Amino acid sequence: MEYRSVAIGMKAADSMLKAADIRMMMMQAVCPGKYLVMFTGKLSSVEAAVKVGRIAPFDEVLVDSYLLGNPDQSLFAAIYGTCDKENLAAIGILEGYAVASMVGVADEIVKTSPVRLIELRLARGMTGKSYAIFAGEIAAVEASMKKAESILVEEGLFLHSAVIPSPDPVLWEML
Structure with a gap:
């Protein structure tokens, strides 16, 4: 809520x-x-x-608000910053206006796509915005971003997204 x-x-x-x-x-x-x-x-x-x-x-x-039935356990690690950030082929960053919907979208994406959620930032220090970072093979990340964007656009909560193929090792280290 x-x-x-x-x-x-x-x-x-x-x-x-x-x-x-x-x-x-x-x-x-x-x-x-x-x-x-x-x-x-x-x-x-x-x-x-x-x-x-x-x-x-x-x-x-x-x-x-968003009610999740049986939330994916990776959500909690991503919220608390305890995910394994093993270097994968690509990352996708999804940015939106609301917290609850971002949690819901992140849960749906990790349950239905072959990507991992590596961070879920919920409004702290971001003037109320939230973002999620997903990692995986480039095609899976691109498809996941399109699906996530369409969900947030429909709710009027989409802001921006980006896909980064082969992220620089320094970027991985700083995530």
Whole structure:
């Protein structure tokens, strides 16, 4: 859940915790004064919490939300910066306006494409934008970027993307 108010976002998180048996993974303020709430639990509990997080007064400041059923485990390593960054043939970078949709798109891409997610940056220090970096063979990365772009364009949240074939070793080291 992504809110454009820190105060209301915290209140929404508290209400969700009180309404459903969920476990918080992240509750934090991010640029530009938005509040992210990520949680896990049984599907029925998560659905109940999302429902609470979308009602008044929370709906008035809700930027985006995304419910993932059975999220790919690589998402968590990419969010926390613990992915193996083994040098592969190409990388694709996807940049969008919202956090929740970027997490959803990243999950869909790694579940349906032969690419790996190596980083998922969620709004911190980026004026609310987010990006995902995928790695793999060039054709797979290019196809994945096209698919991801089309999803974000449809939602009105796409910003930019790039594919870098054979990234320089210094770039790999700095990722």
